Amino acid sequence: MTEFGFIDSIKTLFAPLPDNGFEGIGDDCSVLSVGGGESLVFTADLLTEGVHFLRTATSPRELGRKSLAVNLSDVAAMGARPVATLLSIALPADAADAWAAEFMLGYRELSEEFGVTLAGGDTTRSLSGLTINVTAIGRAADAHLKRRSDARPGDVIFTAGELGTSGAGLQDILAGRCDTPAAAVHRNPQPQVAEGIWLGSRPEVRAMMDLSDGLASDLKHILDRSGVGAEVAVEQIPAAPGADIRMAACSGEDYKLLLTAAPEAAERLAADFRIRFGTPLHPIGRITSGPGLVWLRNGKPEPLDWHGFEHY
Amino acid sequence: MTEFGFIDSIKTLFAPLPDNGFEGIGDDCSVLSVGGGESLVFTADLLTEGVHFLRTATSPRELGRKSLAVNLSDVAAMGARPVATLLSIALPADAADAWAAEFMLGYRELSEEFGVTLAGGDTTRSLSGLTINVTAIGRAADAHLKRRSDARPGDVIFTAGELGTSGAGLQDILAGRCDTPAAAVHRNPQPQVAEGIWLGSRPEVRAMMDLSDGLASDLKHILDRSGVGAEVAVEQIPAAPGADIRMAACSGEDYKLLLTAAPEAAERLAADFRIRFGTPLHPIGRITSGPGLVWLRNGKPEPLDWHGFEHY
Known part of the structure; x- marks a missing residue:
């Protein structure tokens, strides 16, 4: 099955569930109207070593920036202002300590540049490659959202x-x-x-x-x-x-x-x-x-x- | 560095940034008041193969349920009602198709049981192990939040x-x-x-x-x-x-x-x-x-x- 085939099968599988006010999957972000004419938007991107990046070809600082950048881009594509992220990162033994600290510096640089707070996440060991997931949250006036x-x-x-x-x-x-x-x-x-x-x-x-x-x-x-x-x-x-x-x-x-x-x-x-x-x-x-x-x-x-x- | 040492260093690194209304890291979930006496809460958990689960010891359906369960537990621990999740999953070649379909059935079962919608996520290949990240979103009256x-x-x-x-x-x-x-x-x-x-x-x-x-x-x-x-x-x-x-x-x-x-x-x-x-x-x-x-x-x-x- 291709990635898009898998996503389509997931959409079908979950379609009968209540939406709880969230717009369905299929845009850069999902949207939740929170009242007062305002909405929040949500997006997640998963980056895996060897598929999305090569550790030999990118510095940890650049990868920290890029992990955030791709999510901020999804928020901006909705016409929304990114406000917060949750960062999950699985670190193999050879990317702990100095590598991880440099990664976080890059992530922080771009967070600061766009005024985005770090609102949570998870860190864990990995027995094999590096994996990074960023969930980004944005805010926009309902009337400003683009789909x-x-x-x-x-x-x-x-x-x-x-x-x-x-x-x-x-x-x-x-x-x-x-x-x-x-x-x-x-x-x-x-x-x-x-x-x-x-x-x-x-x-x-x-x-x-x-x-x-x-x-x-x-x-x-x-x-x-x-x-x-x-x-x-x-x-x-x-x-x-x-x-x-x-x-x-x-x-x-x-x-x-x-x-x-x-x-x-x-x-x-x-x-x-x-x-x-x-x-x-x-x-x-x-x-x-x-x-x-x-x-x-x-x-x-x-x-x-x-x-x-x-x-x- | 231990996991908690790394988290502490991240908290220090990000403390000077604007909070955009989010409470800081350190609880089961982070909290954003959205007005009208209501808050949203956010949490993320990353599960990696060999560290959090063994594929030989758990069925994909059980793992689909557990990946969601641990996040719903964090939302419930705040006194909040879970409303949506974003699921990111990196699939190695030997866990694509049938394995992934069974995983999603388990994830859906528990989503349905608790009335939680799937609001997005990401799927990608993995060159090595399985990695799963779930971000869960909950809602609560401000006055009902527990910390x-x-x-x-x-x-x-x-x-x-x-x-x-x-x-x-x-x-x-x-x-x-x-x-x-x-x-x-x-x-x-x-x-x-x-x-x-x-x-x-x-x-x-x-x-x-x-x-x-x-x-x-x-x-x-x-x-x-x-x-x-x-x-x-x-x-x-x-x-x-x-x-x-x-x-x-x-x-x-x-x-x-x-x-x-x-x-x-x-x-x-x-x-x-x-x-x-x-x-x-x-x-x-x-x-x-x-x-x-x-x-x-x-x-x-x-x-x-x-x-x-x-x-x-």
Whole structure:
């Protein structure tokens, strides 16, 4: 069974249970409205050695930052402000003490940068590899929450940054070049927390998520959840320096925001974003009535067997 | 560094950060007041293969139940009602598919029994052992929350059930006798959810926690956090059938509630508890002005080098 097959079977299995006010599984975070016009959001990410990271290719401090960053990105993708995390970490004997202390320094650095408190967790021995789970909690006004399910035909699709740097960095690392700028970005991604909160406050933003598995995979989640299709102009995909278009569309872990915006307000949104953050929103295509994702080159459909990132 | 040493160093490291309304680390759960007289509580437990469980000695269905049970117990220990969990699980190749499906059935059984929704999580491959992290979320009226820090001199100390069954079961399992009733309890503990919620509603209950590492260790957390001492009469410790007093005091994973109650209302509390649940609250001693935990035998202090449970 694939990971997504397993998740689908879990959703089916748990569907008859009471929801206790929580929205179901299928977005970057689950949502609980707590009254007073406010909601909390929750997300968890599990990182395992050899699957999500190689201890030989990343420092403990960078891994501490990254473990937190990927979760903050999920919170920001909802338009929410991250407020707290719970950190669980299983430490093999050769990663106790100095390694663990360095890991915590990195985790703390990024916690401090985004004003996030550590509200609990668990530490234990591991007989084999390192495993890290972070659960992140965010808060948002109900009206500011963004979901994957709210894209509408005609919406402009934007990415909130250039893509492919992390993928290029991963290639560098796997080739033994661990000291390139792209490799540093791969090991130390910066979540778009301020951008997510700001985009959350804009009513013309409809659907939003973060790009963790690559545009070619992740956009399909918005299409599936919203019951729409999309046309994406490949020449408009903003490939970062060192990445080609295909890498920008297919490699993962960029942790840039992907969003759709009401067409009549999209230009203004992009202009305001540039004023606020000094960087552009990149329009890459349009939501259609669908079905499916159509790649366009020079305005013409092009069949491309592009798909997202597989963890190494 | 020990686990507790590591946790202390983390607390120090994160103390200067903003708390965002969350109470600090050091109780069964962290607490966030969400307004309207209500709080949410959060806890996480990480279970790793070979440290917390042996796949040869437990079925996947039992492990699914236990992974959830230990977290529900932490929520109940605050006097809160568990409402949702996030489940992260790293699956090695030989535990995918059928094993994982059975695990989820067990997890669902107990979720259904306590009306808890599955609000998210993560699944991933593991190159080595199985690792499971559960984050549980509970709700309670602010006034019903119980903490470790509220014991006062004179309080009566109670356990909400007999102790030592799980420890006896672990001995059986390690001796290869996996089919004894005690072994079944060790693999399949029942969290005192209804009891915790009920005790939360009683204002005469002051401090509360769940017994996961053994009375000899866990009571010290209440004493430390409350700045008090205790006298415990060893002959009053309610040893379960098959366990002796020492095992009842020192073995772990019973997941019974440990609480202190105002002396003037303690007898009434125990009587009401028996009416409500059909089982007694067991008085085992008194909170003192301290310091430290004093074991009494026939009313006389007895120096005992008793300490809690170490995971196998």
